[in-house]
Amino acid sequence: MTKLGRELASKGVNVISLSVGEPDFNTPEHVKQAAKEALDENYTRYSPVPGYPELRKAIVNKLKKENGLDYDISQIVVSTGAKQSLSNAILTLINPGDEVIIPTPYWVSYSEMVTLAEGKSVFINTTIESDFKITPEELEAAITPKSKVFMFSSPCNPTGSVYTKAELEGLVRVFERHPDIYIISDEIYEHINFIGKHESIAQFEGIKDRVILINGFSKAFAMTGWRLGYLAANQEIASANDKLQGQTTSGTCSIAQRAGIVALEAGLETVVDMKEAFARRRELVYNLLKDIPGVKTNLPQGAFYFFPDISSFFGKKDLNGNVIRDSANLALYLLNEAHVATVGGDSFGNNNYIRLSYAASDENLREALRRMKEALGKLR
């Protein structure tokens, strides 16, 4: 949809993009400055495969200070982004036929990574009524003798859902009964959480050794293009990731790593500012979405997405007589009729929804929602 939106825009159409998954902020100045200094200081050669020790130390300190988690630097592997760390973790853990349990909706790449590793994705479907969160009973029911990994994000892309400590604890009780299952915990949106402090599933000592914690710099520090992320895991998994990465990408960009140290050590002031802007926009979009007949929304607790139920439009026709059959049709209709780019929920494993990113200006959000309301009102 982003690509189609850009094509339309290149023809002079005023397209508002609510389809992208990146903050609409610039990387903080002090981080950019650190990159410039890294160049001047000739940090331009291969780095160690798992990352510079100074960066891994800064990550260890961050995990201790912000999350109360104890890791040794040897348990940290820096990569070209949370995406590579997720992929490394799956390739490390999954053998052909192994099952990976994934709550839907999920971030698009999860199931594709499992397929690449010749594993099998087992989905637990959720709906807006439960804020897209699974229960311990649903988790237990999805487990089979072939279950190897449980993989999820909190705060979640695409729903913005955030598991509370008590909800995580419920899932942990299930994992305690199944000691062979690993948990891949994608925490890339940890700082964009509107319900309180971030809770990592790795805080539960009984299962910590089986948690592969994934995080990065893209969302917190508006550094999507720098390609910098990491995982924290037990020694064995971390060293397997190191080995795998040594044969694929090697250590990630030396300049990005030096800047990453400064991003972590400088504190969270810019993150707080960004979160405030997202909180304001969340309120704005929530009120405007609630005002569109036929759209059902919840109030997401984190990240910068809404995932409203648009299934009431299925079966309706546009002015040319085309029937809206699924979420992809609706997203295309919104692009062509309202010039607003969104993403159909089918891409995330739940067809009854569309994803809207509110990483856009207040003005564009207001105008996009106005256009959407008008276009949806024309469906008969």
Ligand code: PLP
């Ligand atoms: N995990 C989730 C849930 C995401 O939404 C994204 C990016 O959109 C990533 C991981 C990838 O992050 P990175 O840019 O660090 O590879």
